[in-house]
Amino acid sequence: MDELGAYRVLRVAAPDAPAPAPGQFAMLAAVERWGGGDGERPYLPRAFSIARRLQGEWHFLLEDVGPGTLRLCELRPGEALWVLGPLGRGFTAPSDGRRAILVGGGVGIAPLAILQDELQVSATVLLGFRDRAHAQGAALLDGARLATDDGSSGHHGLVTDLLSADIARDPHAVVYACGPSAMLEQVRVICERTATPAQLALEAGMACGFGACFGCVVPLRSGGYVRVCLDGPVLDAAELAHVDAHAGSPA
Amino acid sequence: MSTVSFCGLELAHPVINGSGTFDALAAQRVFGEELRAAFPFAAYVSKTITLAPREGNPPPRLWESAAGLINSIGLPNKGLEGYLREDLPQLHELLGDIGERAGERRRVPLITNVMGSDAAELGALVEACEARAEIGAIELNVSCPNVETGLDLGADPAALEAVVRAVRELTRKALIVKLTPNSADVGACAGAAQRGGADAVSLINTLRATALAPRREDPARRPWLGGGSGGLSGPAIRAVALAQVAAVAARVSIPVVGMGGVQCAGHARDLLDVGATLVAVGSESFRDPTAAQRIAREL
Numbered sequence: 001m002d003e004l005g006a007y008r009v010l011r012v013a014a015p016d017a018p019a020p021a022p023g024q025f026a027m028l029a030a031v032e033r034w035g036g037g038d039g040e041r042p043y044l045p046r047a048f049s050i051a052r053r054l055q056g057e058w059h060f061l062l063e064d065v066g067p068g069t070l071r072l073c074e075l076r077p078g079e080a081l082w083v084l085g086p087l088g089r090g091f092t093a094p095s096d097g098r099r100a101i102l103v104g105g106g107v108g109i110a111p112l113a114i115l116q117d118e119l120q121v122s123a124t125v126l127l128g129f130r131d132r133a134h135a136q137g138a139a140l141l142d143g144a145r146l147a148t149d150d151g152s153s154g155h156h157g158l159v160t161d162l163l164s165a166d167i168a169r170d171p172h173a174v175v176y177a178c179g180p181s182a183m184l185e186q187v188r189v190i191c192e193r194t195a196t197p198a199q200l201a202l203e204a205g206m207a208c209g210f211g212a213c214f215g216c217v218v219p220l221r222s223g224g225y226v227r228v229c230l231d232g233p234v235l236d237a238a239e240l241a242h243v244d245a246h247a248g249s250p251a
Numbered sequence: 252m253s254t255v256s257f258c259g260l261e262l263a264h265p266v267i268n269g270s271g272t273f274d275a276l277a278a279q280r281v282f283g284e285e286l287r288a289a290f291p292f293a294a295y296v297s298k299t300i301t302l303a304p305r306e307g308n309p310p311p312r313l314w315e316s317a318a319g320l321i322n323s324i325g326l327p328n329k330g331l332e333g334y335l336r337e338d339l340p341q342l343h344e345l346l347g348d349i350g351e352r353a354g355e356r357r358r359v360p361l362i363t364n365v366m367g368s369d370a371a372e373l374g375a376l377v378e379a380c381e382a383r384a385e386i387g388a389i390e391l392n393v394s395c396p397n398v399e400t401g402l403d404l405g406a407d408p409a410a411l412e413a414v415v416r417a418v419r420e421l422t423r424k425a426l427i428v429k430l431t432p433n434s435a436d437v438g439a440c441a442g443a444a445q446r447g448g449a450d451a452v453s454l455i456n457t458l459r460a461t462a463l464a465p466r467r468e469d470p471a472r473r474p475w476l477g478g479g480s481g482g483l484s485g486p487a488i489r490a491v492a493l494a495q496v497a498a499v500a501a502r503v504s505i506p507v508v509g510m511g512g513v514q515c516a517g518h519a520r521d522l523l524d525v526g527a528t529l530v531a532v533g534s535e536s537f538r539d540p541t542a543a544q545r546i547a548r549e550l
Contacts, residue, residue, distance in 0.1 A: 041315055
């Protein structure tokens with residue numbers, strides 16, 4: 001476990017695990033003391049994007065925001081962790097010579113790190129955070145331009161301000177985004193307006209991660225629902241009418 | 252762990268799944284050959300099939316509660332025709348080839364769960380299942396609210412007996428009635444199912460429950476779940492399940508499938524010891540897709 005400003009990076013030994021694709025996720029639960037926290041929780045495992053694969057380890061970006069994430073943040077070196085993954089469908093590499101723009105917000109920057117590692121081309125990286133402590137998470141990626149809500153690091157405002165300006169400068173791009181639902185919705189709107197292809201890594205309340213519970217659905221523009229765990233978490237922004245403000249996992 | 256005879260089906264062990272808690276076709280997509288090699292259940296119960304397709308409830312559909320889970324999924328399914336045409340052949344293929352080694356593979360019987368709002372709808376579903384050899388048994392989900400009374404169909408013993416009797420005549424396959432725990436007297440409902448001609452009863456379904464949106468998300472404190480209210484499952488309901496299974500087993504002579512909050516062999520043993528013939532694992536499979544296999548091994 002490494003400290004990274006307001007976040008922690010959990011490193012899990014996974015020497016024999018299949019290589020995750022950027023954007024895939026895993027379900028995590030502490031083997032001991034998973035439960036009995038605030039409100040007799042956590043009960044369900046928690047879904048996390050795989051942030052990096054390095055030297056036989058998977059890295060996860062954690063922020064303590066509830067009983068599940070608190071327990072994971074308290075893991076000590078060598079403690080047993082239950083891991084199911086890699087799960088879901090990840091990002092698709094850019095085509096047509098488009099450049100890649102990576103847009104992340106808060107703890108949602110995680111899947112963009114492994115994406116940057118594996119992209120064959122250099123990408124523009126735009127990251128947004130609440131404040132300076134959270135902005136230290138930007139060290140997970142190389143060469144990020146920052147925005148903070150309080151103006152303590154980089155642009156004083158939203159990361160989507162940076163995105164609008166960057167697309168205007170050179171619109172032949174594809175956008176990869178992960179972050180809070182309000183940010184993703186704004187990314188979706190900007191990309192729709194500028195006809196820029198975008199792939200959004202979504203978060204959804206999820207009990208299982210492998211299609212059993214039908215809990216993590218999002219509505220499609222064409223009607224009906226898809227399960228984020230099976231058909232996502234990365235979805236083409238054009239498939240979505242909006243990103244639901246209620247999206248989010250149990251903490 | 253020994254083989255179990257249940258309503259004419261020979262099962263490798265007494266652990267099956269609760270309807271709607273394991274999508275075998277999705278699991279095959281995710282786990283591939285691993286699922287075939289170590290299928291966790293001795294019989295596989297489909298999710299609920301209705302006559303018409305259903306999209307299910309708007310999200311959010313889940314709420315993690317104290318030691319449990321409230322869901323408001325809304326029974327999404329392709330409808331009877333879609334199930335028979337698309338899912339049934341795939342399930343038949345998957346379930347016919349289960350086991351560690353290719354030469355020693357067995358068939359896991361398929362139990363199809365159906366729900367209709369009245370005897371006519373349930374009858375149409377049961378008749379269609381009767382015609383398909385791939386289906387080993389039929390489970391009736393009677394937790395559908397009656398349009399006139401607002402009560403679950405399965406919560407009114409007289410109405411339940413009449414519905415079971417009506418569909419009983421339409422099939423020679425084993426008929427399992429999934430009882431609702433949201434009734435005044437689950438034993439009376441079980442007795443009614445038996446008198447109507449059920450071959451077995453299963454319980455408990457989820458307990459009706461709700462959760463309010465956190466104040467920071469909704470100052471008006473509306474229900475969190477898109478469906479308004481939902482059903483509670485998980486360890487939170489285990490003691491309720493044990494009491495209801497015991498009450499039902501004491502009341503009927505047909506086999507009982509017990510479920511509710513089972514997480515380990517000890518919990519399964521409790522249900523078997525109060526008279527259940529089979530035990531179903533539900534929410535625990537969400538936490539670990541191999542949970543039922545572990546429980547069966549340790550029994």
